[in-house]
Amino acid sequence: MKNLPIGSKYCNDKAGAMFCESISKTTRAEVVNKINNCSWCSISCDGSTDFTGDDLEAVYVRTCSKGKIEDSFLHLGSSESACSEDIYQFLMQTLQNLKIESIVNTKLVGFCADGASNMQGLKKGVAALLKQKWPYILVTHCLVHRLELAFKDTVKKSSPKLHDKATTLLLGLYYLFRKSPKEKKGLQRTFEVLGERQLLPTRIGGTRWLPHFMRAINIFHKTYKVLRYHLETSSHKNAKAEGLAKILGDGNVIVYLIAMKRVINNLQNLSLYLQQDQISLADAYTRVESAKITFAQLIDKEDTSVSAVLETETFSGEKLIFKGQKCSSNLLNGTVRELLASLESRFPPSELISATLIASFKNWPHLNDDQLKDSVYGEKEVAVLYNHFGPVVFPDVTDTITLDDVTDEWTTLRTLVYKKDPHMKELLKWEHIICDLSDQNLQNIFKLMEVVLALPPTSVKCETAFSAMKLLKTKRRGRLGNRRLNDLMAIKIMSPSIEEFDPEPAIADWLMSTPSEQKRRIGERTVKTSTSSTVTLSSDSEDEVMEEASVSGIQTTLNIPARLSKKDLECCDDSDSDSDDEDTDMTEDLVFSMLNTYLRE
Known part of the structure; x- marks a missing residue:
């Protein structure tokens, strides 16, 4: 204990x-x-x-x-x-x-x-x-759920059939080697024969965070040659292996996964940032806006990895088969355009949300002394915050604490922050600023900023x-x-x-x-006997009189683990849990049902 x-x-x-x-x-x-x-x-x-x-x-x-x-x-x-x-x-x-x-x-x-x-x-x-x-x-x-929904909107509009095939492939590999010890042992022997590092396919879905998808794609790319060799060897005696081997050789699916890797990598970085502890709403929205700029710059940029696969029609030294219409090299561009539209739809602009961005020092512009004198940065945002939260922040003194008073305090605060260290303002934290400037009579603007910081x-x-x-x-x-x-x-x-x-x-x-x-x-302890007399028992004889409600087979002490580490509490996949499959968007039966459909094509 x-x-x-x-x-x-x-x-x-x-x-x-x-x-x-x-x-x-x-x-x-x-x-x-x-x-x-x-x-x-x-x-x-x-x-x-x-x-x-x-x-x-x-x-x-x-x-x-x-x-x-x-x-x-x-x-x-x-x-x-x-x-x-x-x-x-x-x-x-x-x-x-x-x-x-x-x-x-x-x-x-x-x-x-x-x-x-x-x-x-x-x-x-x-x-x-x-x-x-x-x-x-x-x-x-x-915001993390919204990011996930934006990604799902994108794949539904850009390349739904390719995405379904790619998802079926990744989940099918995971289920095949998890449910079949024979296939798992065979894959491990193939790793040893080819002298490659053993990496088993991982699951996508689960708690639905995008990092799961990125991890599965990374392992797929590293082990593609081993997976294909093993599945083609096992395909003559295992129908599931045959179906997966067929999709592994589909050039359009491989090109799609290569193109999506770049997109999902940026989405994963954004998702991981949003999952950090103690980030403010202002910092979160600032990071989302920077991600939009990153994706906009990907448009019309050539993906050399996709171009190489399309030109050589090989991946990891293995020949690919392109059935039907061959994917174009601008597959990434169309996906990115749809993603930007989805992000705009899932993260709509709001005057109140935009006003909260002044609580992040990363959004403050770089100003010199001359520019600082004429700057009005943040005054409009302070007015929006005051009008919305004023009744709760200043419930009894709304008439005496006017918007002009709060705006003047904001101007003073802004000047003091810039004078303090103009080149390091991005690293400042509000708890330090409030502590250092506690004697400057800026309580009202501090109250307003603390409201923004309290928003999850x-x-x-x-x-x-x-x-x-x-x-x-x-x-x-x-x-x-x-x-x-x-x-x-x-x-x-x-x-x-x-x-x-x-x-x-x-x-x-x-x-x-x-x-x-x-x-x-x-x-x-004093215990009453049947003759109404009392007997004082020492602690050594207490167990002989007390009837303990102990249960055979239960540990003698209640084992409460120590506080969870950050790694334990991450929204990650627990591959050893039998209940993991319940969280996936596609069940095992659905995956192999779709696999049979692709096999008959």
Whole structure:
């Protein structure tokens, strides 16, 4: 239990559950304390199912205090149903149970979720219900989900048939070597014979992040020669191998994957940036705009890799077959144009969103002293932010704190930042600026900037919570209830590591966590006998009198893993989990059904 010695007593599942509850209670109390002391906060919410089919909702809170952004796990539980009204009631009940409803009422400025209709519905979605209570909150559709949808829109419009074939090929390779130990052993022997590094095909889909697709394409390119040699050898006795070998030799599919590699690589870099911890909404949108410029520059640029394959009709030394119309060398150009149109559609311009960009120092223009005197940068954006968030930022002094006052403070702040270090402003952080300029009487503009910093750009943290949930609630622990799972999640995600963990608050809570709220007696216990006399038992004989609810076969201590590392919490594919296939867009049966269709062509 957090590597703490607990002696020979309380070594059963019931005692472990009590310890777990006390540790999670003190851990969650720290999160509640952050919310109480922060300037502003926002909520992120997402839903998923565990392997038993139960619907669960994960709730994260983003707080901003003196310019410092923190994302904290708040709760995991199940609502009555997946409809928007029940999820809304679940969120409100969570705030009430944690006794932070009154605090959140005055500090909530944003809400972020994916694009599901029960979350983002304009009339009856959770976001719409929240706006009825908090009219000024800014609702954000998760930028990473939007990026994924933009990519799907692109492939549907540009080359849908080629994309379906390429997807069938990548998923078919993954399923073939995962489900068939014989084929996997044969592939490994082929690697050894050809003297190549062993890399097994990986899965695309899953949690749907674009990095999965990029990893699968990279491995496919590195192992193409080995895969083709092995599948052509096995094709005479395995129909699935025959179908995959046929697609492997299709020149149009190979050209498409080569062209898409360049596109997906840039999308992957953008997706990974958006999944970083503690990035602001302003930084996220700035990165999206820079990605649009990168893609625009790819138009009319020749892809030398595609041209080489089209000219030689070979790839990795293997001959390709081009059936029907041969792909042109400008395949990339058409895909990029469709992608830019999809990005414009999925990331529509908004005056309020554009105004938040001034909170990123990367957007501030380079100005010398003469230009700084005449600069009006940010004044229009400050006016937009003041008009939208003014009633919540200055609820009691709106009449005394005017837009002119805030604009003047912005001008002073802008001048001081440029004078501080004009060449290093891109590396500045608001928490340092607010601390260094705390004596400059700029509280009003700082409040406005902190509102922008508290707005979450993605709901990725909720996805990481579900990744942690799958590591905790496995098939061997399928009866784990939501209450206990929530406690374990709080410990796994938010509790400090063993080296940094302070057990004193948890011990103090456990000592008082009795039905009578009286302190536990550790040294002795008084038990009434059948003759109404009392007997004082030492701790050595306690187990002989107490009937422990221990279960045979369960570990003597509740093994709670240390806090998840960043690698564990990434939205990555868990190839060892039997439930991974449930998240893919194409099931194994569908993949091989399409494979049979291509084989008959």
